[in-house]
Amino acid sequence: MREEKGLHHVVSGESVTGASLSLQNLARRIVVATVWMVILATTAVVPSALAHPHEAHTDVEFRLGAGVVCGTCIDRETSPWRGKATAQIFADRLFPVASIGEGTFEIGPYVKGALLDGMNIPQIGGGVAAGYQLGKYEALVNVGAAYAPERIGEVRSTGFSSPGQTKHTYDLGFTLRYTIQRYFLSVGYQHNSNGRDLGVNFAGGKGANHGYDNVFAGVGIHF
Numbered sequence: 001m002r003e004e005k006g007l008h009h010v011v012s013g014e015s016v017t018g019a020s021l022s023l024q025n026l027a028r029r030i031v032v033a034t035v036w037m038v039i040l041a042t043t044a045v046v047p048s049a050l051a052h053p054h055e056a057h058t059d060v061e062f063r064l065g066a067g068v069v070c071g072t073c074i075d076r077e078t079s080p081w082r083g084k085a086t087a088q089i090f091a092d093r094l095f096p097v098a099s100i101g102e103g104t105f106e107i108g109p110y111v112k113g114a115l116l117d118g119m120n121i122p123q124i125g126g127g128v129a130a131g132y133q134l135g136k137y138e139a140l141v142n143v144g145a146a147y148a149p150e151r152i153g154e155v156r157s158t159g160f161s162s163p164g165q166t167k168h169t170y171d172l173g174f175t176l177r178y179t180i181q182r183y184f185l186s187v188g189y190q191h192n193s194n195g196r197d198l199g200v201n202f203a204g205g206k207g208a209n210h211g212y213d214n215v216f217a218g219v220g221i222h223f
Contacts, residue, residue: 056095056108061186061220063088067116069152071191071213086214088114092129092140103134110142112171116152116212123148123192125171138177138184146171146192152212169193169212179222186218 066083092110099105110129115122127144146169175188193211 056093058093058223059091059184059220060223061090061184061218063090063186063188063216063218065214065216067152067212067214069212071211084116084118086114086116086216087119088112088216090218090220092142094129094131100132101134103132106131106133110144112146116148116214121148121150121152123152127171136179138179140173140175140177140188142171142173142175144171145169152192175218177220182222184220184222186216186220188216188218190214190216 063086065086065088067086068083090110090112092108094106094108097105097107107128107130109126111124111126113122113124123146125144125146127142129140129142131138131140148167148169151167169192171190171192173188173190175186177184177186191211191213
């Protein structure tokens with residue numbers, strides 16, 4: 001009997017170790033993928049027809065914030081907020097397109113690598129960012145797609161339950177930046193969902209979810 005118990009503990013230990021190694025390998029792959037996407041974003045080009053006297057620039061930003069499942073739900077009694085820490089690296093390559101008023105309209109690709117839900121679940125994403133720069137201020141909107149290897153957050157309360165955020169989502173965000181020489185400070189909001197509630201159902205067959213909402217503050221540098 002003691003030998004069987006000992007064998008059980010060994011097997012359990014091996015299972016835990018194997019799971020830990022798998023998670024480390026996955027995290028390593030996500031980091032490598034994010035680095036490559038950042039490199040591609042910083043070397044991207046657009047037709048010279050879109051060129052503007054202002055120069056294109058690359059922005060790399062580190063963000064810390066808090067995210068919640070169902071952050072935009074109306075009924076707080078059945079879907080209470082459960083905020084957890086988030087962190088992410090956001091990089092974009094913006095090209096001036098046209099002058100609008102006293103500012104400049106810009107557009108280009110972006111990529112991001114994030115740790116959500118208490119910094120326990122990695123997520124990668126990318127798409128198109130569009131900004132309007134006026135003096136030291138810049139407003140940026142990003143639209144794209146994102147993927148996490150696990151579902152984010154599970155909500156269960158009286159009269160309400162949700163399996164959590166789907167793995168495949170669209171990626172929406174709004175950021176306001178203030179530039180100090182080459183550096184900048186930022187605040188913003190991001191939303192991830194499969195779009196089913198909007199009739200889009202980006203991740204078809206993945207079921208309903210109420211989205212994942214994240215507010216953040218960040219610091220970055222212009223290249």
